[in-house]
Amino acid sequence: MSRTRTSAAAKLAEAAPIFAALGDDTRLHIVARLCGDGPLSIMRLADGASVSRQAITKHLYALEEAGLARSSRVGRERIWELRTKRLSTARRYLDQISQQWDAALDRLRAFVEKDEQ
Amino acid sequence: MSRTRTSAAAKLAEAAPIFAALGDDTRLHIVARLCGDGPLSIMRLADGASVSRQAITKHLYALEEAGLARSSRVGRERIWELRTKRLSTARRYLDQISQQWDAALDRLRAFVEKDEQ
DNA sequence: CGCCAACGCAACCTGCCGGTTGCGTTTCGC
């Protein structure tokens, strides 16, 4: 019922799609590429990749649905860029997890009054 | 060729499976549960869940393969706990991404000499 | 104006992921 617990549960359903989006090799490559070189067109992204342009396109829309990227039409090209706010959402979730875990271990240790391996 | 760039590429192939493991709803629920309550048996984990015990078991081994959890046999139970070091690996990767992106945007701004929306 | 480059759309295929079910095995408790 506490606010912190509610927000944690809410974040959970929100964080899973983000992790899922980052959990694919090709997609993580795209993210890294966009990250190192800044906004890029689909062709540019497909050039270095080991899969077809259409595959890249699909992955880009997957990243968009996860809120991790957005695009804009420029001439006959479509330029994609990262949405870093969403990345920090995932990061914050991981922080929260770690802290909760440490707290749980502390309580456990206090309860058993004996140190674990 | 620089060490930082090499480690970034190495981390990429290493980070994807972690994100993939966290990218499933059921699995993230398990992580959150383990996180809040400390080490738990399979039954305990399956009690609150909406899927069968076997599903939970499969997910636990998936988490183990990703390096996110480990188990030990205690009597007729198997107790599962988190491996937070692996979580921080993912966290560090996200940090790296954000920083690279900011740097890329700076370079881009310097190149175009005009601020983006 | 005609061509090519960059992209969008849609159909199709294949493998694997998430889940269930059934049954065997070990361990605790009485």
Next chain:
DNA sequence: GCGAAACGCAACCGGCAGGTTGCGTTGGCG
């Protein structure tokens, strides 16, 4: 010692994710 609890193993299944291919559409360019 016997039953039940907690778990392991294996087979099975439906659906969808990831990828390719083919073709249509739009915009730049000489």
